[in-house]
């Protein structure tokens with residue numbers, strides 16, 4: 001740590017005119033804020049009951065925007081969900097042109113507005129105080145976030161349909177399920193639903209010690225690249241409900257899974273689906289069925305299975 005100074009004292013040390021003026025730097029060599037100094041200035045400890053685990057490992061903080069940059073991601077407007085004390089926000093301001101940071105905790109949002117006053121006045125940063133599941137999202141080009149783990153699934157499925165590249169920190173188990181291939185232990189509903197929108201890869205496991213306070217579980221960074229699926233479905237909502245249904249019975253054959261879960265998928269005549277479908281596919285278990293096979297089956301089920309309401313998608 002190099003003490004707490006303002007960039008106004010440092011002049012043009014990093015050569016980035018957008019980051020000059022009164023923006024704070026703790027490390028003149030890198031032109032960045034120190035995560036521990038941010039915690040001190042904010043006067044917070046991080047409350048695990050509010051999903052507050054702040055990144056304090058500089059190397060991880062540096063690598064998050066690098067994962068996007070190395071994939072040639074457009075960083076002209078980066079969305080950060082759960083900005084906390086701004087340690088990642090600070091790195092995103094260096095890597096990107098503009099950042100919108102959403103933070104639910106009113107005290108942290110107030111701290112961010114104070115700490116980053118120069119960047120806000122320069123038009124480089126917008127702090128949105130509110131729940132990222134509810135606030136209107138801006139037109140962003142990429143999201144790079146150390147997500148709150150409680151709502152991470154809902155947040156991922158709010159972001160994925162936006163069709164933008166994402167670099168997101170999740171619980172490690174969640175990250176591995178998201179990126180899993182058919183036939184592996186981790187492959188499941190999450191892998192197929194995430195894969196509907198994007199290619200997902202785990203780029204880095206992150207140990208608990210990288211955070212303050214450390215979470216109970218290990219973490220991992222996932223990078224997603226949006227693309228169209230290699231199949232088509234007639235009704236996306238039914239497809240999602242159908243997946244949810246059959247994966248509740250992942251150890252059963254698809255034949256039994258389709259028959260036993262009509263109350264979840266909304267199928268009025270699941271037997272008609274089983275009779276019309278390929279026999280080999282009906283004998284397979286959901287964990288071995290590829291996304292394209294699910295899509296074909298869901299299309300068939302939609303045609304012959306008398307789908308009704310499927311409010312549970």
Ligand SMILES: C[S@@+](CC[C@H](N)C(=O)[O-])C[C@H]1O[C@@H](n2cnc3c(N)ncnc32)[C@H](O)[C@@H]1O
Nearest residue numbers: 053054055082083084103104105131132146148
């Ligand atoms: C894991 S911490 C990450 C903080 C910071 N980005 C970092 O890396 O140090 C998650 C942050 O999300 C905030 N948060 C929790 N739930 C949220 C929600 N629903 N919407 C927006 N922010 C939320 C917490 O207050 C916390 O600051």
